[in-house]
Amino acid sequence: NAGVMQNPRHLVRRRGQEARLRCSPMKGHSHVYWYRQLPEEGLKFMVYLQKENIIDESGMPKERFSAEFPKEGPSILRIQQVVRGDSAAYFCASSSRTSGGIDTQYFGPGTRLTVL
Amino acid sequence: AQSVTQPDIHITVSEGASLELRCNYSYGATPYLFWYVQSPGQGLQLLLKYFSGDTLVQGIKGFEAEFKRSQSSFNLRKPSVHWSDAAEYFCAVGAETAGNKLTFGGGTRVLVKP
Numbered sequence: 001n002a003g004v005m006q007n008p009r010h011l012v013r014r015r016g017q018e019a020r021l022r023c024s025p026m027k028g029h030s031h032v033y034w035y036r037q038l039p040e041e042g043l044k045f046m047v048y049l050q051k052e053n054i055i056d057e058s059g060m061p062k063e064r065f066s067a068e069f070p071k072e073g074p075s076i077l078r079i080q081q082v083v084r085g086d087s088a089a090y091f092c093a094s095s096s097r098t099s100g101g102i103d104t105q106y107f108g109p110g111t112r113l114t115v116l
Numbered sequence: 117a118q119s120v121t122q123p124d125i126h127i128t129v130s131e132g133a134s135l136e137l138r139c140n141y142s143y144g145a146t147p148y149l150f151w152y153v154q155s156p157g158q159g160l161q162l163l164l165k166y167f168s169g170d171t172l173v174q175g176i177k178g179f180e181a182e183f184k185r186s187q188s189s190f191n192l193r194k195p196s197v198h199w200s201d202a203a204e205y206f207c208a209v210g211a212e213t214a215g216n217k218l219t220f221g222g223g224t225r226v227l228v229k230p
Contacts, residue, residue: 004159006159031216033216033217033218035218035220041222041223042120042206042220042221042222042223043160043206043208043218043220044220045217045218045219048215048216048217055215055216056215056216056217058217059217091159091160093160095216101148101167101212102148102210102211102212102215102216103216104150104162104165105162105216105218106162107152107159107160107161107162108159109158109159110158110159
């Protein structure tokens with residue numbers, strides 16, 4: 001039973017380029033979350049998506065960042081015109097929806113983005 | 117807004133000794149509490165969680181945590197650490213009123229001495 005999959009594991013971009021990070025949730029999970037981990041810091045929530053819907057994007061930077069979770073295929077976190085400050089580890093988590101309370105999130109291995 | 121504090125940035129412990137990692141949270145209602153472990157270069161693995169019920173929670177790898185409402189704490193413990201426990205540990209809190217997003221502490225890095 002495959003866990004959450006992310007690719008690429010490592011991504012190097014030059015300033016001004018675009019970065020696309022992919023996340024395939026665990027089988028049976030329909031909810032995806034993206035978190036960012038800056039060096040020497042904890043994880044910070046970015047966005048929460050269900051299929052074809054953005055549920056909560058309160059942690060997303062207002063510019064250059066976007067996320068989608070299409071009906072078919074993986075979730076994509078897109079960063080346009082990357083800057084050095086975007087260098088971080090980006091983690092995806094997934095969950096299945098429970099009837100009450102909050103969901104338990106299971107994390108992927110992360111994509112480590114380096115901006116030169 | 118909810119917040120999580122892990123007061124210890126680094127902890128060094130000898131192999132076979134006991135370990136306790138502190139976690140304090142700030143939230144008005146009953147929180148949902150999690151501990152995750154991150155090995156170097158890896159993703160986060162769920163160790164245990166507390167939603168309700170018994171305040172002493174057992175997790176994987178011999179870890180346990182105790183929820184103390186009066187102290188707003190959810191400390192993680194292990195009676196005898198193994199060298200493979202060297203990693204970074206994150207406490208996280210969620211709340212129904214905050215949707216499903218988790219708020220993480222800054223992490224505690226554990227070093228294990230032989």
